[in-house]
Amino acid sequence: MAKEIHGMGHSMKRKEDARFLQGKGKYIDDIKLPGMLYLDIVRSPYAHAKIKNIDASKAMAIPGVLAVITGKDLDKYGLAWMPTLMSDKQMVLPIDTVKYQSQEVAGVIAAERYIAADGAAAVEVEYDPLPVVVDPFKALEPDATKVRDDKPSNHIWHWETGDKAATDLAFRNAEVVVKENIYIPRIHVCSIETCGCVASWDSVEGKLTMYMTTQAPHAIRTVIALVAGHLGLSEERIQVISPDIGGGFGGKVPVYPGYVIAIAASVLIGKPVKWIEDRMENIQADSFARDYHITAEIAAKKDGTMQALRFKTVADHGYTDAAANPSKFPAGLFSVCTGSYNFQNAFVEVDGVYTNKPPGGIAYRCSFRVTEAVHAIEQITDVLAHELKMDPAELRSKNFIKPEQFPYKSVLGWEYDSGNYQGALDLAMNMIGYRELRKEQAEKRARGELMGIGISSFTEIVGAGPSKHFDILGIKMFDSAEIRIHPTGKAIARFGTKSQGQGHETTYAQIVAEELGIPAEDIQVEEGDTDTAPYGLGTYASRSTPTAGAAAAVAARKIREKARKIAAYLLEVSEEDLEWKDYKFQVKGVPGKEKTMQEVAFAAYTNHPPGMEAGLEAVNYYDPPNLTFPFGSYICVVDIDKGTGEVKVRRFVAVDDCGNRINPMIVEGQIHGGLTMGLAPALYEGIFYDEQGNIQGGSFMDYMLPTAVETPKWETGETCTPSPHHPFGAKGVGESATVGAPAAIVNAVVDALWHLGVRRIDIPITPWKVWQILNDKGVAG
Amino acid sequence: MHIEVTVNGTKHAADVEPRLLLVHFLREVLNLTGTHIGCDTTSCGACSIVLNGRAIKSCTLLAVQANGGDILTVEGLAVGGKLHALQEGFHEQHGLQCGFCTPGMMMTAYAFLKGNPKPTEDEIRWGISGNLCRCTGYVNIVKAIQYAAEKTGTE
Numbered sequence: 001m002a003k004e005i006h007g008m009g010h011s012m013k014r015k016e017d018a019r020f021l022q023g024k025g026k027y028i029d030d031i032k033l034p035g036m037l038y039l040d041i042v043r044s045p046y047a048h049a050k051i052k053n054i055d056a057s058k059a060m061a062i063p064g065v066l067a068v069i070t071g072k073d074l075d076k077y078g079l080a081w082m083p084t085l086m087s088d089k090q091m092v093l094p095i096d097t098v099k100y101q102s103q104e105v106a107g108v109i110a111a112e113r114y115i116a117a118d119g120a121a122a123v124e125v126e127y128d129p130l131p132v133v134v135d136p137f138k139a140l141e142p143d144a145t146k147v148r149d150d151k152p153s154n155h156i157w158h159w160e161t162g163d164k165a166a167t168d169l170a171f172r173n174a175e176v177v178v179k180e181n182i183y184i185p186r187i188h189v190c191s192i193e194t195c196g197c198v199a200s201w202d203s204v205e206g207k208l209t210m211y212m213t214t215q216a217p218h219a220i221r222t223v224i225a226l227v228a229g230h231l232g233l234s235e236e237r238i239q240v241i242s243p244d245i246g247g248g249f250g251g252k253v254p255v256y257p258g259y260v261i262a263i264a265a266s267v268l269i270g271k272p273v274k275w276i277e278d279r280m281e282n283i284q285a286d287s288f289a290r291d292y293h294i295t296a297e298i299a300a301k302k303d304g305t306m307q308a309l310r311f312k313t314v315a316d317h318g319y320t321d322a323a324a325n326p327s328k329f330p331a332g333l334f335s336v337c338t339g340s341y342n343f344q345n346a347f348v349e350v351d352g353v354y355t356n357k358p359p360g361g362i363a364y365r366c367s368f369r370v371t372e373a374v375h376a377i378e379q380i381t382d383v384l385a386h387e388l389k390m391d392p393a394e395l396r397s398k399n400f401i402k403p404e405q406f407p408y409k410s411v412l413g414w415e416y417d418s419g420n421y422q423g424a425l426d427l428a429m430n431m432i433g434y435r436e437l438r439k440e441q442a443e444k445r446a447r448g449e450l451m452g453i454g455i456s457s458f459t460e461i462v463g464a465g466p467s468k469h470f471d472i473l474g475i476k477m478f479d480s481a482e483i484r485i486h487p488t489g490k491a492i493a494r495f496g497t498k499s500q501g502q503g504h505e506t507t508y509a510q511i512v513a514e515e516l517g518i519p520a521e522d523i524q525v526e527e528g529d530t531d532t533a534p535y536g537l538g539t540y541a542s543r544s545t546p547t548a549g550a551a552a553a554v555a556a557r558k559i560r561e562k563a564r565k566i567a568a569y570l571l572e573v574s575e576e577d578l579e580w581k582d583y584k585f586q587v588k589g590v591p592g593k594e595k596t597m598q599e600v601a602f603a604a605y606t607n608h609p610p611g612m613e614a615g616l617e618a619v620n621y622y623d624p625p626n627l628t629f630p631f632g633s634y635i636c637v638v639d640i641d642k643g644t645g646e647v648k649v650r651r652f653v654a655v656d657d658c659g660n661r662i663n664p665m666i667v668e669g670q671i672h673g674g675l676t677m678g679l680a681p682a683l684y685e686g687i688f689y690d691e692q693g694n695i696q697g698g699s700f701m702d703y704m705l706p707t708a709v710e711t712p713k714w715e716t717g718e719t720c721t722p723s724p725h726h727p728f729g730a731k732g733v734g735e736s737a738t739v740g741a742p743a744a745i746v747n748a749v750v751d752a753l754w755h756l757g758v759r760r761i762d763i764p765i766t767p768w769k770v771w772q773i774l775n776d777k778g779v780a781g
Numbered sequence: 782m783h784i785e786v787t788v789n790g791t792k793h794a795a796d797v798e799p800r801l802l803l804v805h806f807l808r809e810v811l812n813l814t815g816t817h818i819g820c821d822t823t824s825c826g827a828c829s830i831v832l833n834g835r836a837i838k839s840c841t842l843l844a845v846q847a848n849g850g851d852i853l854t855v856e857g858l859a860v861g862g863k864l865h866a867l868q869e870g871f872h873e874q875h876g877l878q879c880g881f882c883t884p885g886m887m888m889t890a891y892a893f894l895k896g897n898p899k900p901t902e903d904e905i906r907w908g909i910s911g912n913l914c915r916c917t918g919y920v921n922i923v924k925a926i927q928y929a930a931e932k933t934g935t936e
Contacts, residue, residue, distance in 0.1 A: 013872055020880030021868040023815015023855035027881065030814040113809075114800065192819040192827055192915050193881045246817070246881025247915050279820035501879030501916045669875045672918030700824030700913075708906040708919040 003521055005583055007514030008728060011665035015521070016505040025244040028196040028213050029276050036198065037066065039262050039275040040116035042106040042123045043285065044098040047134070047356040047693020048147075049127040051096055054106055059122040064115035067269065068123060069107040069261060071095040079264055082227055082255065084322040085472060086330060088156070090359060092257045092264075098127070099147060099319035100358045101693050102284035107261040109273060132693040136293065136316040136353040147319050147354035156321050156352035159330045162412050167347035170308035174299035178384045182376050183762045186291040186316075186357075186687040187680070188283050189364050190705055191500070193246020195286060196276035199262040203270050207237040212259060215252045215498055216538025217242040219472060221530045223255060224263070226473075231267065242528035248500035249677070250363030253324040253540050254287045284698040287324070287360030288687060291316040292350075292372045296380040299345075304390050306399045308345035309338055311376060315352045315361070323361025324540070325368050326470045326477060332368030333627075335412040336461040339377040340421045340631060341399040346411045356693045365677050365738040367462040367541035374458045378743035379750075379760070382454070386754050391438070392747070393429060396457050397422055407724070414461060416629045417731075418721045420657070425457055425633040427717050428655040432635045445755065448779070450640035452752025455633065456744035462732040463546025463628040472537060478623045479547035480534035481555045483512060485616040487605040489598025490522040493555075496536010497548040498528045502734055503666045504544065508552055510662050511728070515556030516563075517583025517597045534619055542630070542732035545662065546723075551622035553727040558618035562604075566616075567595040569609040628723045628731035632656040636744040640752050642781030645771030647683060647749055654741070655717035658733035659726065668716055671737045675714050678741025680706050686764045753777075784848040788813065789857025797844045804828045806844035807854060815855040815884045819913070826912030829885035830854050836892035838911070855884035858891070866929040867891060876925030878916035886912045890926045898934060902927070 006012040019025050056068035071093035074080040081089045093104055108119035131145040138144055139154040147154050171177060197212040214220050217240040225235035245252060262275040277286070292315055299308040315331065317323065325332045331350040338346050364371070381399075385392040400421040401408050408416040429435075437453055444451045467476035480496040493512050497504065505525040513520040527533055536548060560580065567585035568575045571593060578585045585600070587593040604616040637651045654675055661667045684704040688696045697703040722729025742763060749765050750758060756777045761769060774780035785794045788811060795810055807813045807830070818840055819827030828840040831853040858865040867887045870876065877883040886909060893908040894900070900908065905926050906919070914922060 014875065016880075017872045017877060020877055020883050021855075021864065021871055021887075022859055023813065023884050025815075025880050027814075027817070029808075029818065032809075032812075113805070114798070190915060191879070191881075192825055192913060193817070193879070194819070245879060246819075247879045249915070279822065279825075503878065665875050669878060669917060669921060672920045673878065673916045674918075676918035677915070699822050700820045701822050705825075705913050705915065707910040707913060708923065709910045711906075711919050713902075714918060714920055 003519035005513050005517060006510055006520040008510060008660065008662055009664065010510065011663055012506055012510060012520055014503050014506045015509065016503065027193055027244045027246050028211060031198050031211050031243065033198060033200055033272040036272040036274055037109050037111060037269065038113045038116040039258065039265060039273050040108050040120040041104050041258060041281065042108065042120045042125065044101060044103045044105050046098060046127050046129050047101045047132045048130040049098050050130060051094060051098065051105065052126040052128050055124040058124065059108055059119040062115060062118055062122060064111040065108060065119040066111065067109040067265065069093065069109065069265060074264060077231060077264065079260065082260060084320055086321040086323050086325060088321040090320045090322050092260045100356050101695055102281065102358065104257045107265060109265050109269065132356045134355055134357065134689045134691060134693050136314050136355055139353050139355050147356055154354040156317060156354055157330050158349065158351050160349035161335045162347035163345060164347045167308050167310055167345040170345045171297065171299045171310060174307060175302045176300045176388065177297060178380060178387050179295065179297040180380055180383055180760050182294045182296055182379055182760065184290045184292045184372055184375055185763065186288045187364055187685045188288055188687060188703065189249035189251035190283065191247030191249055191251055194277045194279060194282040195252060195256060197259050197262050198272055198274045199266040200272035201266040201270065206232065208233055208263065209239045209241065210263065211241045211243060213245055213252045214240065214242045215248045215500060215540050217498060217528055217530050218496055218535045219475065219537055220255065222475065240530045242498045245498065245500035249365040250289065250324060250540055251286055252500065253362055254322060256286060280699045283703055284695050285358050287322065287362040288358060289360065289362050289364030290372060294372065294376045296376040298380050298384050300384055304388055304395050304398050306341050306343060309343050311337055311348040313350040315350050316355050316357065317352050317361055318357040318359040319354055320359045321352055322359035324363065326464055327472060328469060329368060333461045334369040334373045336370055336414060336459065337373035337377050338410050338412055339374065340401060340457050340459045342401050343411050348412065357689060363540060365674060366735045367460060370460055371739045374739050375743050378456045378458060379746055382747040382750065383759060392455050393425060393434065396425060396455065415626055416459065417626055417723045417725055419459065419629060419631050420719060420721045421457055421631060423719045424631060424655045424657050427719055428633040428635045428653050431715060431717050432651060432653040434635065437637060450642060450752045452638045452748040454636045454744045454746065454748025454751055456740045456747065457633045458740035459629055459631045460736050460739050461627050461629055462542035462735065463624055464541050464543055465627050466625060467623045475537065476623065477537050478621045479536040479543065479551055480619065480621045481548055481551035482534045482619040483555045483559060483617060485559060485601045487602050489518060489601040491518055492524045492526065493552060494526045494533040495548045496534050497539040497544045499539060502539065502544065502670065507662045507666060508549065511549055511552045512556050515553055516560060542735045545730045545732045546624055546628045546726060547622055549730060550624065550727045551620040554622055555618040555620035558620065559616055562616060563597060563600045565612065566600045566603050566608060570595055570603055625725045628726060630658040630731040630733060630736050632736055632740055634740050634744040636748040638748040638752060640770060642774055642779060645767035645774060647765055647770060649712040649745065651715065652712045653715045653717065654737060655719060656733065656736055657719040657721050658736060659722040659731035660720065660729040662730060667733050670734050671716055672714050674735060674737025675741050676706055676711050677738040679711065679745065682742040682745040682763050682765060684764050782845050784845055786847050786850050786852055788852045789854060799843065799845055801844045802840055803842040803844045803847050804839040807839060813854050813856050817881055817884060819881065826889060827882050827885040829888045829912060831888050831892050834892065834895065836889045855887060858887065866932040870925035870928030874921045874924040874928055876917065876921045882912060882914045886914065886922060890929065894930055894933065899930060
């Protein structure tokens with residue numbers, strides 16, 4: 001029996017599962033090379049201190065310890081500092097000062113993993129503590145402790161967009177203004193696999209092979225060539241291999257000091273060096289997400305018409321701006337904050353600030369600060385609804401951008417590709433039984449019970465991006481696909497992206513299958529090896545389907561055009577007489593006169609038309625004409641325990657619209673996971689610091705990831721509004737739920753408590769926080 | 782110290798440092814890298830294996846403590862090339878994404894189902910609450926374990 005094609009829209013079971021299910025995945029720590037050494041890292045107990053002395057003698061006396069590398073050692077090679085993606089600079093190892101707790105201070109190289117750890121524990125560092133600044137608002141005060149000696153102040157940059165004068169005028173003339181300070185705390189992606197690498201320098205060939213947990217292997221290769229080119233590392237002799245990745249979520253985009261120390265050690269010693277961070281290092285020192293202090297305001301008419309939006313934001317970046325944003329966007333795509341609503345005026349400003357905390361500013365499963373934007377607009381929208389005594393669903397409906405307004409030019413300059421916001425909200429309301437829930441809530445409130453309903457009708461902006469605006473270190477944010485059809489009609493497809501669980505080996509194969517009529521099962525997908533894959537910018541910001549997925553379709557269509565010529569030659573008809581139908585070339589009006597892609601592929605190598613090149617392959621570097629704008633409406637129902645303050649998510653309905661779905665099973669899985677990573681910061685996760693800069697929540701003992709018990713039984717729904725500019729109408733979905741979910745949960749909690757005079761609760765909404773409020777209001781059970 | 786353990790039906794003897802963690806013994810001495818490490822605090826469960834019929838976190842046991850023990854790891858789940866019902870369930874129900882937590886999750890579920898062959902959904906959720914997954918939101922993991930329970934029950 002012929003194999004199924006399993007093209008677009010099939011919930012094909014995943015091709016990559018087999019190895020993961022049998023313990024045969026190849027993750028970074030599974031890589032073992034002959035003679036491999038281990039790196040462990042000495043870290044600072046202080047958030048700000050001068051390093052007076054590093055004494056490595058006791059460490060070096062341990063048998064098996066081969067070297068202790070300090071910032072002074074690296075400085076000799078010009079490697080003590082490295083540039084960040086945001087044109088700032090970051091220490092690989094400090095020469096004289098540490099700037100945050102858990103910062104790398106020295107690297108210990110040893111023959112065995114445990115001995116490297118022994119060595120790290122034996123390195124004696126003498127510190128002279130310096131004053132610490134943790135609060136970004138205090139950091140902006142004129143007499144604040146300066147975090148960076150090389151900068152005039154702790155103020156990094158000011159970024160703004162929109163018409164300030166017109167927006168201010170709209171606020172002055174408004175009938176109603178609502179305003180709230182919303183803090184979105186630091187969180188950490190905590191992929192279950194931490195970060196690591198094996199750096200292997202071959203001094204004979206002058207080649208570096210870098211196995212590395214990276215979401216963007218090609219960009220990393222170029223960065224290594226740029227940073228270490230002066231030491232003889234040349235891009236054609238740098239191979240970055242991103243093996244199976246145990247979750248990324250943005251945390252595996254940056255270049256961490258450990259990677260660079262491992263490279264330096266391998267080059268200096270001439271042996272492979274493995275570095276695998278442990279969980280505490282991962283949480284305490286790797287890039288954080290969020291940490292935005294937003295003052296959000298809406299100006300509206302009394303009838304609920306939203307007129308103007310104003311956001312003023314302080315962004316805490318830690319000691320350097322190492323955010324993972326496209327170069328021209330210091331605050332990412334935060335200006336999508338007008339959301340799903342038809343605002344006439346808006347003004348948004350963000351100030352970046354240095355503090356004595358680890359650097360970061362990565363995604364946590366979201367496209368460049370979009371969660372921050374959505375969280376604020378969706379919360380302040382609910383405040384407006386409460387203030388006007390309007391139903392939050394009705395207020396949203398009144399202000400939604402209407403389907404006929406698309407493509408819609410937002411007041412802050414984005415062109416939304418397509419949308420039907422009311423459709424998604426209607427479906428969510430029907431699925432959850434919204435009207436009945438409101439009745440139940442009124443009855444419960446009369447009895448003194450606390451129940452809340454929260455809505456979030458979010459619009460995302462993903463798929464970065466068009467080369468006119470989007471680059472990373474100057475490299476345009478296209479992505480790529482290269483497809484080669486073998487004589488027997490099977491294929492290999494290679495990409496510039498890198499799956500970290502998204503299922504690319506399956507979905508990319510399905511895209512090619514749909515375009516070429518080759519069963520997805522017969523298409524091998526490869527990513528993550530810079531020696532073989534075409535150049536691309538990697539997987540993050542929900543960009544794989546909008547960019548590399550599009551490239552796959554375009555490359556496949558190029559192949560189909562050549563295949564059509566071959567088919568016409570084989571069938572002895574003109575190309576115009578052929579139609580592509582049921583995954584075959586068929587002669588119009590002559591049933592049965594046809595050629596399959598497999599027959600054509602064989603001919604491409606055995607019997608190709610005279611004058612035509614042999615072979616059947618194509619490559620495409622896809623530069624998207626626009627971003628894509630997935631959206632959805634989420635409704636959450638919570639019950640609050642008056643005795644404990646616990647928020648229990650009773651139901652959560654998520655209606656997502658990501659355009660056409662390649663593999664609905666995988667899409668739903670992405671949404672489930674995204675929702676759970678939306679629940680997490682809303683109720684559980686947060687990284688805070690005391691006044692001395694000591695981290696609170698630096699291990700899994702006190703940074704709580706939701707388990708299966710806390711996680712609700714997610715209910716999902718779908719509407720489909722294809723992207724008009726994407727080759728097969730898809731938009732990207734990996735992050736939508738993480739972006740949209742937190743606001744729905746917060747809005748539900750505030751909705752449960754508004755009648756008690758509660759307007760806002762910052763996340764994470766812990767039982768203790770809620771209980772204190774209930775106690776203050778005199779209603780704690 | 783000299784230890785002898787049976788892993789996936791094969792006897793192994795080795796001289797190990799007293800401080801060697803069981804997970805490192807499995808991964809680095811026996812090269813069974815299907816068992817993963819996700820934290821240092823017995824929190825995430827990526828290193829879960831079955832020791833003498835019980836699911837344990839192998840990052841918090843010394844190899845010497847497993848001396849004389851009978852260990853099952855993910856590499857031992859499939860028998861004669863035929864996937865275990867749990868492996869089949871995870872595949873059929875899309876119970877895995879990045880795959881990193883998957884071996885530990887399946888081993889925990891393996892021991893759990895031995896003790897509770899017909900669990901309710903809530904019992905499954907509590908049963909795997911010592912194992913963290915960051916990708917799936919657990920929905921399909923629960924379904925995968927239900928699939929295995931049903932399949933095992935009917936065989």
